[in-house]
């Protein structure tokens with residue numbers, strides 16, 4: 405049994421000056437024309453539950469344009485408990501409260517996890533490695549505070565290193581010390597990421613098989629930045645296939661340190677950092693063909709769906725709680741069978757919030773099970 409959101413209230417959150425909504429079923433459809441504030445509601449739920457937003461805003465952007473602060477309140481019920489959750493936002497500051505007591509974000513992590521699926525996520529299957537790395541790191545950061553910290557530290561180090569490499573002259577001892585820190589942080593990030601990716605792929609493969617009726621097999625590879633940097637001997641030496649992610653942090657550290665030192669001159673010439681997990685390559689394959697280059701649109705969408713369902717599986721495994729599923733405007737992007745694959749979660753007992761511009765994406769049986777919230781243009785909300 406997991407916690408579900410029974411009600412939510414927003415004040416001065418994005419376009420909502422005041423909004424109160426109650427949810428008396430596990431399927432909540434939020435229907436309204438464009439720009440009526442549907443996504444803003446989902447984003448408030450995601451900020452409260454996953455502690456992040458899929459839009460990666462600054463805190464100021466979440467606050468109503470004419471306000472100086474915002475707040476989101478929600479009641480989560482289940483497991484014979486009722487939790488009063490609150491998030492207060494000011495520019496550059498956020499504070500979480502649980503039953504009136506101030507909590508750190510890490511205390512809130514996993515209490516009511518959520519998985520969000522928005523149109524931008526459809527880029528995942530055909531997008532570059534950067535899109536795939538970001539998807540993995542976003543998920544890892546939601547699941548683990550250490551993952552989030554390591555990613556943040558690594559990003560800062562890479563920024564510093566790139567700034568240094570662009571300077572006309574710099575001391576090589578400064579570069580040495582950044583590289584030393586990068587090796588520790590980078591090996592840790594790769595370790596977390598490879599393990600997460602390998603777990604997720606196991607789920608995604610099963611999900612893809614189900615969605616495609618077993619017609620094709622989904623596979624993936626993760627290649628280190630140094631495999632990509634033109635040295636084919638090294639590329640042959642270290643191919644990493646997902647499923648064999650049993651490499652240790654020490655091995656990763658040694659490999660990265662060696663490659664950083666042998667690539668130093670290229671990095672100086674090209675004035676940017678070439679080695680490390682920010683440049684690792686992630687590819688997905690269906691029956692051996694690269695999904696980005698060869699898969700049909702339908703196949704690409706099935707891959708994304710299998711991946712999103714894998715995120716739900718992973719959250720359940722990590723936290724022992726079923727996550728909320730937040731589906732922002734994706735129904736219009738999916739055809740009937742893929743829509744049905746997503747809505748199977750209703751039977752698995754997940755609470756699902758779906759935004760859509762029209763009710764037509766849902767069959768009458770499903771509408772019968774749902775709380776339908778109609779958002780009028782710029783007005784008060786009727787349920």
Ligand SMILES: Nc1ncnc2c1ncn2[C@@H]1O[C@H](COP(=O)(O)OP(=O)(O)OP(=O)(O)O)[C@@H](O)[C@H]1O
Nearest residue numbers: 418419438439440441442443444465466467468469
């Ligand atoms: N900080 C803010 N203050 C006030 N209004 C904002 C703020 N941030 C966003 N908005 C406005 O909120 C409105 C609703 O946005 P939202 O993305 O929720 O709409 P939507 O109903 O999901 O639309 P669509 O169907 O087009 O995706 C937009 O017009 C946007 O300009």
